[in-house]
Amino acid sequence: MQYLVSVIDDKSNPGSTDRQPAISAFNERLIADGYWVFAGGLADTDAATVIDNRGEQAVLSDGPFVESKEYLAGVWVWEAPDLDVALKLATEASKVCDRKIEVRPFQ
Amino acid sequence: MSDVEEAITRAHHEEWARVLAALTRRFGDLDIAEEAAAEAFATAVERWPADGVPPNPGAWLTTTAVRKAIDRIRRENKRDDKHKEAQMVYDSDPPEPLGAIDDDRLRLIFTCCHPALAMEARLALTLRMVGGLTVPEIARAFLVQETAMGQRITRAKAKIKAARIPYRMPSAQDLPARVTGVLAVLFLVFNEGYLATGPDTDAVRHDLTAEAIRLTRLIRALLPDDGEVAGLLALMLLIEARRTARVSASGELVALDEQDRGAWDATLITEGHRLVRERLAVAAAGVAPGRYQILAAINAVHTSARDVRDTDWSQVLALYDQLVRLDPSPVIALNRAIAVAELDGPEVALAAVNRLEHRLAGYHAYHATRADLLRRLGQSQQSRAAYDKAIELAGNTAETAYLTRRRDQLR
Numbered sequence: 148m149q150y151l152v153s154v155i156d157d158k159s160n161p162g163s164t165d166r167q168p169a170i171s172a173f174n175e176r177l178i179a180d181g182y183w184v185f186a187g188g189l190a191d192t193d194a195a196t197v198i199d200n201r202g203e204q205a206v207l208s209d210g211p212f213v214e215s216k217e218y219l220a221g222v223w224v225w226e227a228p229d230l231d232v233a234l235k236l237a238t239e240a241s242k243v244c245d246r247k248i249e250v251r252p253f254q
Numbered sequence: 255m256s257d258v259e260e261a262i263t264r265a266h267h268e269e270w271a272r273v274l275a276a277l278t279r280r281f282g283d284l285d286i287a288e289e290a291a292a293e294a295f296a297t298a299v300e301r302w303p304a305d306g307v308p309p310n311p312g313a314w315l316t317t318t319a320v321r322k323a324i325d326r327i328r329r330e331n332k333r334d335d336k337h338k339e340a341q342m343v344y345d346s347d348p349p350e351p352l353g354a355i356d357d358d359r360l361r362l363i364f365t366c367c368h369p370a371l372a373m374e375a376r377l378a379l380t381l382r383m384v385g386g387l388t389v390p391e392i393a394r395a396f397l398v399q400e401t402a403m404g405q406r407i408t409r410a411k412a413k414i415k416a417a418r419i420p421y422r423m424p425s426a427q428d429l430p431a432r433v434t435g436v437l438a439v440l441f442l443v444f445n446e447g448y449l450a451t452g453p454d455t456d457a458v459r460h461d462l463t464a465e466a467i468r469l470t471r472l473i474r475a476l477l478p479d480d481g482e483v484a485g486l487l488a489l490m491l492l493i494e495a496r497r498t499a500r501v502s503a504s505g506e507l508v509a510l511d512e513q514d515r516g517a518w519d520a521t522l523i524t525e526g527h528r529l530v531r532e533r534l535a536v537a538a539a540g541v542a543p544g545r546y547q548i549l550a551a552i553n554a555v556h557t558s559a560r561d562v563r564d565t566d567w568s569q570v571l572a573l574y575d576q577l578v579r580l581d582p583s584p585v586i587a588l589n590r591a592i593a594v595a596e597l598d599g600p601e602v603a604l605a606a607v608n609r610l611e612h613r614l615a616g617y618h619a620y621h622a623t624r625a626d627l628l629r630r631l632g633q634s635q636q637s638r639a640a641y642d643k644a645i646e647l648a649g650n651t652a653e654t655a656y657l658t659r660r661r662d663q664l665r
Binding site: 251254 | 368424428
């Protein structure tokens with residue numbers, strides 16, 4: 148079972164910025180234990196562009212699709228046998244990243 | 255009730271969780287298990303009056319439910335042209351060893367009380383899957399529309415499936431926290447029954463308190479060495495024992511100090527006291543008791559006094575001191591203050607209660623406690639204002655009636 152694991156930061160109360168070494172070490176463990184599928188940190192939401200081509204013409208707009216205090220700062224994809232395993236890893240991830248984590252299963 | 259009806263009711267109480275848990279393990283699907291179990295009981299209602307009650311109702315129900323589940327899987331797979339797969343599910347399953355079925359019920363409980371589900375979903379799912387209550391019964395219990403309750407249960411089942419919430423015992427490391435979660439669900443069910451929040455419901459909902467006790471007994475049978483399970487069961491029994499004395503003939507709540515202690519249920523008290531003594535012996539050996547065990551011990555002190563004047567308040571206060579160290583919540587501090595009032599007088603207690611204002615201003619019991627202390631101190635005007643506030647916030651009809659009488663007796 149694959150889970151999308153989102154790292155959520157808060158613009159008004161951001162997590163600490165010195166987490167990269169800890170995250171790298173955690174990633175290595177995820178790979179060694181066979182949970183790691185994909186990981187990536189994201190650029191600031193200001194760098195996002197939304198495209199809507201449902202109508203006659205594609206419309207581009209600057210910025211994220213929704214403006215909010217909380218935003219997606221990075222994602223993982225994990226392969227885990229069940230939610231309990233994913234939640235245990237996510238509990239560690241939240242400490243490692245100093246940020247909230249959302250765990251959501253793929254269909 | 256006829257003998258057959260009684261047998262069906264008993265089988266429903268004793269076998270529902272067992273049947274549903276066994277089916278969930280076998281088919282790996284709560285939906286299929288729930289539907290098949292319900293169909294098996296409906297078949298029993300239809301057939302037992304004519305055919306007689308089978309010698310082993312549980313085995314009959316499980317076998318019937320398994321057949322219903324296989325029928326459904328076959329039907330659905332035929333549409334998908336996957337008939338063979340269903341056959342394999344049926345044929346490859348080995349007969350179950352009897353002991354493993356009990357573990358299945360625990361698995362079921364832990365799945366329904368999983369911390370990834372919202373608390374209200376855990377309550378509903380536990381009552382449906384483990385307790386065997388129908389959706390309309392659960393909807394009535396929580397004053398929610400039937401369709402809304404049905405959706406709540408459907409959503410919870412869908413999340414279990416989609417997120418793959420496992421159907422198994424938690425690891426030894428996680429077990430204490432997960433048991434605490436299960437007990438919290440059962441205590442909420444009990445409390446909702448004991449002090450129903452709806453203005454138009456009965457003051458005490460015996461159906462809910464009885465169900466909570468029944469499920470706690472089940473967990474106690476499955477986890478006999480867990481102190482907090484024993485503590486919660488003792489606590490529920492000692493509160494339930496006072497149920498009939500707690501509401502007057504005119505529907506007014508009767509406070510502990512005014513209750514007719516002769517109307518308390520001696521059998522439940524004896525059982526509760528036995529459990530508390532059992533835990534005290536373990537505590538004496540150096541195992542620190544958890545909050546339910548301490549709360550049970552407090553209730554054991556109250557139920558040991560034949561007359562309210564015989565209450566050992568210093569013992570009550572010592573137990574609250576122990577509880578505060580474990581759980582520094584303001585509600586515990588409020589209850590502790592009631593014992594302080596008996597030992598050190600209402601003035602000292604009032605000072606302690608007033609310190610809780612910023613955290614409990616929206617809680618009716620805070621104002622009711624203040625009102626009573628102010629009354630005892632002869633400060634009628636302030637007492638009246640506190641009663642007004644308590645009445646405004648109280649949700650239970652019997653409690654409102656009690657508070658109104660106490661307010662109107664002020665001079």
